[in-house]
Amino acid sequence: MALSRVPGAVLRYACDLDSARAADVAKLAPGCQPITDQAAVFADPGVQAVFVSTLNSALTPIALAVVQAGKHVLVEKPGAISSAELRALRAAAEKTGARVRISYNHRFHPAILKAHELFASGALGPLMFIRGRYGHGGRKGYDREWRSDPRLSGGGELIDQGVHLIDLAGWFMGDFPTVEGHAATYFWDMKVDDNAFLSLRTAQGQTAWLQVSCTEWKNLFSFEIYGRDAKLAIDGLGGSYGVERLTYYRMLPQMGPPETTVWDYPGGDDSWALETQAFIDDVRLDREPANGLAGAIRNLEIVETIYRKSGYL
Numbered sequence: 001m002a003l004s005r006v007p008g009a010v011l012r013y014a015c016d017l018d019s020a021r022a023a024d025v026a027k028l029a030p031g032c033q034p035i036t037d038q039a040a041v042f043a044d045p046g047v048q049a050v051f052v053s054t055l056n057s058a059l060t061p062i063a064l065a066v067v068q069a070g071k072h073v074l075v076e077k078p079g080a081i082s083s084a085e086l087r088a089l090r091a092a093a094e095k096t097g098a099r100v101r102i103s104y105n106h107r108f109h110p111a112i113l114k115a116h117e118l119f120a121s122g123a124l125g126p127l128m129f130i131r132g133r134y135g136h137g138g139r140k141g142y143d144r145e146w147r148s149d150p151r152l153s154g155g156g157e158l159i160d161q162g163v164h165l166i167d168l169a170g171w172f173m174g175d176f177p178t179v180e181g182h183a184a185t186y187f188w189d190m191k192v193d194d195n196a197f198l199s200l201r202t203a204q205g206q207t208a209w210l211q212v213s214c215t216e217w218k219n220l221f222s223f224e225i226y227g228r229d230a231k232l233a234i235d236g237l238g239g240s241y242g243v244e245r246l247t248y249y250r251m252l253p254q255m256g257p258p259e260t261t262v263w264d265y266p267g268g269d270d271s272w273a274l275e276t277q278a279f280i281d282d283v284r285l286d287r288e289p290a291n292g293l294a295g296a297i298r299n300l301e302i303v304e305t306i307y308r309k310s311g312y313l
Contacts, residue, residue, distance in 0.1 A: 070098065072100070167291075188214065195213045
């Protein structure tokens, strides 16, 4: 559990409507109490912050109760099933002073952190475009799980894995006033999308071309960042997505084959622990989270634009 690896943090409760699941989680942290009543958790003055990880449709209602109780909250992405829900959560947080971070943990993967460090150093020169692909192949019965029900999920592959690519593209490029593309259901028997194709453009004309799919029969993560002077390619996320790797291609004055540097990250996934530490630092330093509500709202506004264009809304 990520929290157990953060110095000074104590997990007081594990709350789930299913008492057996709450008990299983509580076993992961010494002194943690399993509980089924979330109101009791929020009423405890010893609780400073709450992590919310559940069905998309329940994320904002629970987070809203947390914020209204004056607690800080880390909410699993996408944070809501609509941007309107997140705007209501932001208004409540502004009243109580609660810090709200939306859990886009991919920003904390080592290859992505290193890529952003190189980008921020100016090593790529002016950005031109980003190309991202992300997908998995589902599993037997995938189209009967909660993610296939728009009332519970808010959508399909775009609101599931797609928001990660949208978030990363925005981290490197900023806002996208021009949103084009479409979503489709090609394979799975469900009322939500199983593929989405996006072309996002900044005011300066830089483009992020993104595709997400749950008909990607071999799990895939690929995120490429192109500047005038160099290119960064991130492949894999560990596990079934393959070893996480960053490749830096630096163009030479004479052009031709670039100078190439490769970083491999074969270790385990520390992104959750790093994000948890960042959230705790948000609370302790009373700072606005970098993965805050403004960015999460923009991410869902892009999703909603594509769903409206494609007839899902």
